[in-house]
Amino acid sequence: MAIKILRVFFIGLLLLQFPLFQVVRCQSEIEADVEGSELGIVREDVQDFVGGNFKPAPGVETICLFPKNSAKVVPAGEKTELLVGMENVGQSPLNIIAIEASVHLPFDHRMLVQNLTAQVFDNASVPPSTQATFPYIFAVSKFLQPGTFDLVGTVVYEINQSPYQSTFYNGTIEVVEAGGFVSVESVFLVTLGISLVVLLGLWIHGQFKRISQKTKAAPKVEVGTGTTDASMDEWLQGTAYNQSSSKSKKKK
Amino acid sequence: METVIGNPFIKALIILFLVSATTAAGDAPFIISHKKASLTRLNSCAERVSVSIDIYNQGFSTVYDVSLVDDSWPKDLFDIISGNTSKSWERLDAGGILSHSFELDAKRQGMFHGAPAVITYRVPTKVSLQEAYSTPILPLDILAERPTENKLDWLQRLLAKYGSQISVVSIVLFFIYLVATPSKASAAKASKKKR
Numbered sequence: 375m376a377i378k379i380l381r382v383f384f385i386g387l388l389l390l391q392f393p394l395f396q397v398v399r400c401q402s403e404i405e406a407d408v409e410g411s412e413l414g415i416v417r418e419d420v421q422d423f424v425g426g427n428f429k430p431a432p433g434v435e436t437i438c439l440f441p442k443n444s445a446k447v448v449p450a451g452e453k454t455e456l457l458v459g460m461e462n463v464g465q466s467p468l469n470i471i472a473i474e475a476s477v478h479l480p481f482d483h484r485m486l487v488q489n490l491t492a493q494v495f496d497n498a499s500v501p502p503s504t505q506a507t508f509p510y511i512f513a514v515s516k517f518l519q520p521g522t523f524d525l526v527g528t529v530v531y532e533i534n535q536s537p538y539q540s541t542f543y544n545g546t547i548e549v550v551e552a553g554g555f556v557s558v559e560s561v562f563l564v565t566l567g568i569s570l571v572v573l574l575g576l577w578i579h580g581q582f583k584r585i586s587q588k589t590k591a592a593p594k595v596e597v598g599t600g601t602t603d604a605s606m607d608e609w610l611q612g613t614a615y616n617q618s619s620s621k622s623k624k625k626k
Numbered sequence: 627m628e629t630v631i632g633n634p635f636i637k638a639l640i641i642l643f644l645v646s647a648t649t650a651a652g653d654a655p656f657i658i659s660h661k662k663a664s665l666t667r668l669n670s671c672a673e674r675v676s677v678s679i680d681i682y683n684q685g686f687s688t689v690y691d692v693s694l695v696d697d698s699w700p701k702d703l704f705d706i707i708s709g710n711t712s713k714s715w716e717r718l719d720a721g722g723i724l725s726h727s728f729e730l731d732a733k734r735q736g737m738f739h740g741a742p743a744v745i746t747y748r749v750p751t752k753v754s755l756q757e758a759y760s761t762p763i764l765p766l767d768i769l770a771e772r773p774t775e776n777k778l779d780w781l782q783r784l785l786a787k788y789g790s791q792i793s794v795v796s797i798v799l800f801f802i803y804l805v806a807t808p809s810k811a812s813a814a815k816a817s818k819k820k821r
Contacts, residue, residue: 376804376809380800387793387796390789441682457658505657505658505758506742507658507660507760508761509660557790557791561791562794565798
């Protein structure tokens with residue numbers, strides 16, 4: 375009966391997983407689109423600027439802030455937002471072209487882990503003597519193992535048709551595993567822990583019982599067969615002994 | 627003795643250097659403002675826009691007379707339901723945060739591109755009023771026609787989100803049930819033995 379239930383249960387589980395495979399495939403495509411979403415129409419000459427190496431402009435200050443995330447925790451595979459503050463101390467307006475970032479290994483900056491999707495802007499400008507903030511939403515690969523990594527973020531902009539580039543962040547981020555408290559590993563671990571505790575408790579209980587039985591048990595008195603009533607023995611039914619005893623009873 | 631005195635002082639210097647390197651703003655304030663807008667569909671002809679604006683002072687000095695003005699919501703397209711599109715505060719200390727939110731009702735269907743909110747403030751070292759812009763918002767599709775979600779799609783989404791957790795919890799519970807309850811055959815055997 376139990377085996378039947380087990381079979382039905384596992385077939386049910388297998389059937390439950392089938393639609394999941396399709397959904398997982400679709401999700402990765404959608405994510406790529408969202409990461410590359412723009413705040414306006416893409417400029418044609420963006421590709422010339424993104425990925426190039428330009429120098430920072432003298433009258434520009436940049437700052438980076440992880441909103442409500444001072445520990446710079448980045449869940450792997452999920453969107454993280456950071457804000458880029460730009461201050462234009464110069465005399466001419468500044469046009470933001472794109473914000474891009476990349477993840478590197480912490481101990482060797484030359485080792486590139488992942489190039490994050492660049493966020494391009496069409497109509498983003500910072501007037502002179504003003505500060506402006508721009509958002510940058512990114513997601514590291516969900517297969518990236520948890521740990522400390524280096525994030526390098528740069529903003530590409532132009533002043534009077536000349537391209538410039540500033541690094542707004544060159545520091546560490548903490549990549550953590552995405553997912554809530556209830557996961558496959560945690561449920562199994564918790565159940566294993568509880569069962570081990572229960573087993574230990576049972577063993578201790580057994581030991582206590584054994585020890586208490588040893589001290590409590592009264593010495594057994596050997597009675598012997600003499601006190602038993604011979605007429606109660608079943609095996610004597612139909613034998614000569616029984617017949618003679620019944621005759622003597624009848625006579626009485 | 628000298629190393630003991632030297633080390634904490636050097637550590638403090640290094641920390642100060644690192645902090646200043648990351649902020650790169652000298653002793654001036656740096657205002658960062660985050661504007662977020664989200665849509666909530668009330669019914670087929672009404673949509674609520676919830677706007678929240680956070681202002682952070684990432685600089686090293688306090689700013690005074692902070693005033694937030696968000697005029698990017700034209701009156702012919704939006705009605706203010708709660709809150710106000712402008713607010714002012716007396717001061718914002720270095721490392722502090724100010725928040726403001728309001729709600730609007732969208733009247734007309736279509737794509738709306740919002741402009742950033744403007745924050746003005748005063749600093750003791752400068753005479754003129756300083757200006758800062760918040761983050762721009764993504765284009766809002768007001769009263770967009772949503773494709774009717776198939777029941778199957780909804781079920782698939784739910785499965786994808788909670789499938790692994792449900793299956794692992796059910797496996798564990800089933801295992802506990804198997805271990806805890808004796809099977810019918812063994813129960814019959816035990817009752818026979820008793821007799």
